[in-house]
Amino acid sequence: MTVRVRMAPSPTGSPHVGLVRTALFNWAFARHHGGTFVFRIEDTDRERSTQESYDAIIDLMRWLGLDWDEGPEVGGPHAPYFQSERGDLYRDALERLAASSYTYDCFCTNEEVDARRKDSGSKVMGYDGFCRELSAEQRAAFEAEGRKPVVRFRMPDGSITWHDLVRGEVTFETRFVPDYALCRANGDPLYTLVNPVDDAYMEITHVLRGEDLLSSTPRQLALYDALVELGIAKQTPEFGHLPYVMGEGNKKLSKRDPEAHALAYREQGFLPEGLLNYLALLGWAIAADRDVFSMEEMVAAFDIADVNPNPARFDIKKAEAINASHMRLLSLDEMTDRVLPYLKSAGVVSDPVTDADARLLELAMPLVAERINKLTESVDMLGFLFVSEDDFVVDPADAEKFLDDDGRAVVRRALERLSGLDEWSSAAIQEALQAELVEAMGLKPRNAFGPVRVAISGRRVSPPLFESMELLGRDRSLARLQSALG
């Protein structure tokens, strides 16, 4: 059997990291088994679905490199992949279900159902099956009142058990699973119908989804039996329910939480492989003693049975640390390529980048590669090398601390000594400053080089000072020392 899995987001709002984790596990599962990863858009809710959200999801998936075999923009044998374009399929399924009495029309109002539950003292919420066996007269009476029915699925008696791919055996007694609506009174099909019908037509073999759908699985299993019977589904898929991604305080990471927005991680300078690696760790481990790995390694090792069923708290610190590990894995050329878009959008270099800036960047990259943990950190780290002397500014707080009277005295001595330097190389600069400031003035290294660093880079934190000065060049370095003096 060929594995076919899918992810089916609703294009509402900004895509959530939980969506990414679900997509990742589905994708890894498909790739591991040499199967097919289907991407479908559940845009049945026309009110809430937006083009912006759809665009963001596509953009996100592309950035992450989670490629799909069938779906929007790539097509496939089960097109269309937008639920809004599949209405005929749902209407047809509804008719066939009704014709075989798998469903019935229900005319009850919520108030009537609640009132009956109160009278009976039942502890089970939801629908009580009142309209299951309506006589022709009763039906006619409801219609005469102008009532329009919803379509309900007739749950079978007994219990429903399945082997959950993540949790093992799960059983529900159907007396706790009321007959449920497949279609609104106005004729709009509901998620309860549309999702299984699409999975059936798309021949989905494994459904890996969030834990929140666990309790709707018995309903889907019962529906699937009917769909198989009617020849709409070839077989019932297997189900696996993935644990939640939680936010602060044991709550499901909500859309309101800034940490929930997947694309924000790109803006923050995360590597896609770093984010993905971290998200994979939420519920899965590649080995007992390792947690940094590539997606290729994940695909090779991924087994849905190994997924941990308990919810995981999203920890931004660890996400950053995992990302940092991936940063270290990049070659200098790769890191330069990755960093460039961030430098451009911050205005550090022009777009397109000039040859001179490209050369400077190539020389500067080795100085910062080991000391940035996110791509955006390159902006603060490298800015001083690229900025014109007119636009160069010293951080006010750092200036106050390092360029006081004592600091300026240090800078003055450095300037005097360096002005007479024959060879402008990091080694020569270091030798000169060491002799002048540390040995002659008797300063501790940090007190000696701190003021010079702030004068040169504008910040207390910078790439290595002497190399930086070499790259900046003699004229600009001396000019910055001069301007620091007042």
Add this chain to the structure above:
RNA sequence: GCCCCGUUCGUCUAGCGGCCCAGGACGCUGGCCUCUCACGCCGGAAGCACGGGUUCGAAUCCCGUACGGGGUACCA
């Protein structure tokens, strides 16, 4: 209320009856390296929710309890 799922260091996890007086990672912390910041390296504190079983032996299996989460719609 009822149904379902879950419970190993602060956090993410390894563990699927003896290899565990529980291993790794992040974070925290002591130190080394050092021109700042990082990186890197060495060390430390920190956990099997509780109670009963089963077994020669339980973090691992079973049953309760507690706690957390989800569901209970003409939402998805």
